[in-house]
Amino acid sequence: MGAGKGLESKIEVRGLAKSYTGPGGSLVVFQDLGFTVKAGEFLCLLGPSGCGKSTCLNILGNVDEPTEGEVLINGRPLVRGVRSARTGFVFQAPRLIPWKSVGRNVQFSLESDATLPREAWAQQVQRVIELVGLKGFEHAFPNQLSGGMQTRAAIARALAIEPEILLMDEPFSNLDEITARRLRGELLGIWEKTGLTVVFVTHDLFEAVYLADRVVLLTSRPMRLYSEEIVDVPRPRSYSDDRLFEAQRRILQSFERLVEA
Ligand SMILES: Nc1ncnc2c1ncn2[C@@H]1O[C@H](COP(=O)(O)OP(=O)(O)O)[C@@H](O)[C@H]1O
Ligand SMILES: [Mg+2]
Known part of the structure; x- marks a missing residue:
């Protein structure tokens, strides 16, 4: 993968930092976060709750501003209040x-x-x-x-x-597993049909592995990118495919090193 340049990478996150200043001092959510998303890719951001995933996604969606760094969409920096690429947002709660x-x-x-x-x-x-x-x-x-x-x-x-880009913030985490499975399948169908670029936030490892071309593993706060794992399992994927369990095992081992570190 690597840091693609120009149109090859749809989204490029560079040196992104976010902190909040409150009465109790300053809270660093993340610092120096960098990754890219290729056009048409299905990328999952996987990290523990409270690490800063929603904050990061909101910045990608231009509804929040970073403290430092920038986000390039189609090679152009996001500007607060200015519409850039057509971006759809699905929040954790349906918010209808x-x-x-x-x-x-x-x-x-x-x-x-x-x-x-x-x-x-x-x-x-x-x-x-x-x-x-x-x-x-x-x-x-x-x-x-x-x-x-x-x-x-x-x-x-x-x-x-x-939209060219679909940002999804744990959209299925409050659903029962049967319904979630059905919706994941349908989402993949839509993604394959439309060529959308998807950034999907989740704290569910198996969901990430089932959906993603690539999983970006994030640490707890201050959040940083711990590793990137390519999920090289052919589609359409079946939940019982051993290769998904294999990929899950590999990422879990990565997690274990992260927890022990
Ligand atoms: N508006 C805000 N003001 C202060 N702190 C915030 C604000 N929004 C989020 N945070 C803090 O930032 C951290 C990351 O939150 P969030 O991005 O929602 O995490 P995640 O989505 O990974 O669960 C949390 O500790 C949260 O309390
Ligand atoms: Mg969140």
Whole structure:
């Protein structure tokens, strides 16, 4: 992999640092963080809770600012408040607007996006709702949906703007394993169809191995990049594929060295 230059790397994180200053002094979340994500790659950021994964993802999504360093998207630095590459964000909680229907929630992301003309909204909303398997629930309200369906709606909302980059923050961690498996499979299907670049945050090692082309292993706070592991298992992947367990074992050994260090 290595630090690619130019268009070959979709996202390039360089010397990224984030700290918070509060009454109790300064909290260093991470320092000198660097990694790249290639165009079309599925990258998982794996680290313990509280290490700074969400903070990092928010910076990639341009909704938070680093204390130091920069993020290049398609070779150009992110500028606060300026839209760069089309980026969809799926948060850990679905964060749907409770008084809007599923369709209106999805449309909401189009309303704040100037590229698609109003006449095309309805069709686009329908397309992504079908893509995530929510056909028939366009008029349902969030509190009428199961957790898995709410997550589907949040994914549809992120996909509506036809993003080049999809940032996902532990989107399946509150779901039961059966539903999570189904949604992971569907996500991979969408990813393969669209050629999206995905950065997926998780603290679940097996989820990371199942989904990713490459796993970036992060330490507890102050977070740093501990290692990068390529998951060289052919797709479509099966949960019972021994090669996934093999990859998991390799990463666990890396983790053990990290815990003992
Ligand atoms: N706005 C904030 N002000 C102060 N500290 C924060 C803020 N946001 C996050 N933190 C702290 O930064 C650390 C990393 O948080 P976060 O990125 O949410 O971790 P993760 O997503 O890996 O669980 C935590 O210790 C958290 O308390
Ligand atoms: Mg988090």
